[in-house]
Amino acid sequence: MRWMAMGIIMAAAAAAAAEVVELDARQRERAGVVVQTVVEHGFGDSQRVVGQVIRVPGSTLSLKAVIPGRVEDLRVAPGDRVRAGEVLVELHAHELLTMQAKLLQDRDRAALAATRLESGRELYAIEGISRLELQVREQEAYAAELDFTITREELLDHGFPEPALEAVLENRATDAHLPVVAPVDGVILELRVEDQEWVEEYQTILVMGDPKRVELELQIAPDQAEGVAAGDLVEFAPVGQSARVGRARVVTKVPQVDPGTRTIKLRAEILGGGSSLYPGVFVEGVVAHGDARLAAAVPVSAVINVAGDDVVFIELSEGTYEVRPVVLGVFDGVVHEVIEGVTAGDRIATGGVFLLKSTLLGGEGGGD
Numbered sequence: 001m002r003w004m005a006m007g008i009i010m011a012a013a014a015a016a017a018a019e020v021v022e023l024d025a026r027q028r029e030r031a032g033v034v035v036q037t038v039v040e041h042g043f044g045d046s047q048r049v050v051g052q053v054i055r056v057p058g059s060t061l062s063l064k065a066v067i068p069g070r071v072e073d074l075r076v077a078p079g080d081r082v083r084a085g086e087v088l089v090e091l092h093a094h095e096l097l098t099m100q101a102k103l104l105q106d107r108d109r110a111a112l113a114a115t116r117l118e119s120g121r122e123l124y125a126i127e128g129i130s131r132l133e134l135q136v137r138e139q140e141a142y143a144a145e146l147d148f149t150i151t152r153e154e155l156l157d158h159g160f161p162e163p164a165l166e167a168v169l170e171n172r173a174t175d176a177h178l179p180v181v182a183p184v185d186g187v188i189l190e191l192r193v194e195d196q197e198w199v200e201e202y203q204t205i206l207v208m209g210d211p212k213r214v215e216l217e218l219q220i221a222p223d224q225a226e227g228v229a230a231g232d233l234v235e236f237a238p239v240g241q242s243a244r245v246g247r248a249r250v251v252t253k254v255p256q257v258d259p260g261t262r263t264i265k266l267r268a269e270i271l272g273g274g275s276s277l278y279p280g281v282f283v284e285g286v287v288a289h290g291d292a293r294l295a296a297a298v299p300v301s302a303v304i305n306v307a308g309d310d311v312v313f314i315e316l317s318e319g320t321y322e323v324r325p326v327v328l329g330v331f332d333g334v335v336h337e338v339i340e341g342v343t344a345g346d347r348i349a350t351g352g353v354f355l356l357k358s359t360l361l362g363g364e365g366g367g368d
Contacts, residue, residue, distance in 0.1 A: 019323045021313065021359045028319060034243060034351030035315050040344045041297035042233060043330045043337045046288045047225075049234065049266065051218035053281045060189060060209030063180055065199040066158045069093030072177065074195045082182045082208065089180040089193070089205055099155055100174040106148035107169065113137070113144040180205060187211050214277055215270055216248050219263035220287070227289045228253060234268050235334050236285030238277070243301045243350040245334060246273025250287060286332040296342050297335040302350045303328070304357050313356045315347040321356055324348075 023033065069091035076088045120137040123129045155165055164175055190207040193199055216236065220228065234248040248268035257264060266287070270277070277283075302312050303326065310328055313321040326341030342348065349356060 019360060020316070021321045021323070021356050023319050023321075023356075023359065025319065027355070028352065031352035031355035033349055033355070035347050036243070036299075036350050038296050038298060038338075038342050038344050038346045038348055040294045041235060041335055041337070042288050043293055043295055043297075043332065046286045046332050047220060047228065048284070049218040049220050049236075049287050050282070050284045051216050051266075052283060053214050053277045053279050054217045055209065055211075055279050056213040056215050059213035060207055061183065061186070062204045062207050063088070063183075065091065065180075065201060065203050065205055067091075067093050067095045067178070068201050069095070069178060069199060071193050071195055071197045071199060071205075074191075074193070076188050076191070076206070078188050078191050080188045082186060082188060084182055084184050086182045087179040088182055088188070088208075091178045091180065091199070092176050093178045094176060096155075096158070096160065096176050096178055097174045099151065099158070100168050103148070103151045103155060103165075103168065104172060106144065106151050110141070110144040110148045113141040117141040182208065211278070214279060215251070216266075216268040216283060218266040218268055218283075218285075218287070219258070219261055220266060222257055222262075222264050225253060225264045225266075228266065228287055229289065232287050232289040234266075234285050234287045235332070236273075236283045237299075237334055239282045239284055242334065243299050244273065245299055246277070246283075247271045248285075285334055288332075295329065296338040296344050296346075298326070298338055298342065298348060299335050299350050300331070302348050302353065303336060304353050306357060306360065312342060313349040313353060314342065315349065321349060323360060 023031070070093075071089060072092040073090035075090070076082060082088060117137045117140070120129060120134050124131065124134045152165065156162060159178055159180065161179060164177075167173075168175060186208040187210065188206060188208050189211065192204045192206055199205060216234065218234070228250060230250050230252055232250045234250060235245060236248060237243070237245050248270045251267045251269050254265040254267070268287075298312060303310050305311070306323065309325045311323050311325050314324045316322050324341050326336075327339040329337035329339045331337070
């Protein structure tokens with residue numbers, strides 16, 4: 001009976017199905033006509049979810065000041081793309097002077113201890129000193145060389161460049177400038193300091209990373225989360241932009257209730273439609289789980305009522321649209337299941353639909 005009723009509906013709308021609307025380029029631009037290809041979507045057990053776009057954990061790096069200092073040269077701004085090894089900020093840090101002075105002292109002490117050890121070996125060979133005295137000199141030389149190595153490595157660990165360190169040793173002239181360099185290729189996402197600002201030890205200077213590495217953090221009520229598991233597909237769209245449908249896959253379900261929202265969080269990997277999404281964008285969608293049936297799906301913005309029938313506008317060619325009655329099935333909050341009327345691959349208008357209807361009905365919407 002259901003299919004018979006559908007046939008009656010389709011037959012009743014046959015006259016409307018042949019109607020065509022034509023718009024020139026100017027009219028399409030004014031109306032904001034958007035066309036997209038119909039795709040298949042899985043319909044079955046599903047739950048509504050809301051959430052936001054976040055950066056993938058581990059996709060950002062916070063660069064911090066290892067020692068206190070003053071920002072002497074700020075070379076980047078948010079949005080700048082940088083290469084590994086590129087100097088981003090230069091600090092003036094007095095603590096470096098103390099460390100370098102100790103480095104020079106440790107090198108001198110190590111050189112003196114090495115000289116004493118060499119002369120001690122010569123004396124020991126002619127029985128001028130005892131074996132015990134030679135061992136004392138060996139220990140002194142070892143300790144002095146170790147102190148020099150530790151101080152040298154400490155400077156390198158603080159980010160002081162090795163060429164600059166070698167220049168300090170060669171010229172015996174200290175240098176208070178500490179460059180902060182990019183450890184990897186990336187983009188400057190946040191800048192936390194200003195030029196000539198004093199920064200404390202371990203204060204964050206900037207945040208860098210890959211802005212394209214984003215995912216969804218979704219929220220779902222605990223009583224609805226039981227059937228959701230890793231691998232379930234999510235169809236989503238930015239809030240207020242239902243035509244921009246994207247697809248994602250659940251990566252994990254956090255097994256605890258958030259005390260602030262009383263919801264369970266889902267992390268979802270974006271599979272498609274996320275190229276222009278930025279962290280902080282709010283989304284809404286549907287997570288499907290269990291067995292599902294594939295069917296043509298159209299966004300809610302594509303469907304409009306004409307003379308009591310649900311219709312869409314099929315693009316026959318650029319600027320030419322055919323009115324096509326459709327029989328709708330399940331609406332999952334983002335897209336409609338289409339039982340009759342369109343198939344995957346059809347091109348339909350998802351924006352500017354009201355102007356197309358107005359033109360169809362003889363209104364003035366399509367005029368100049």
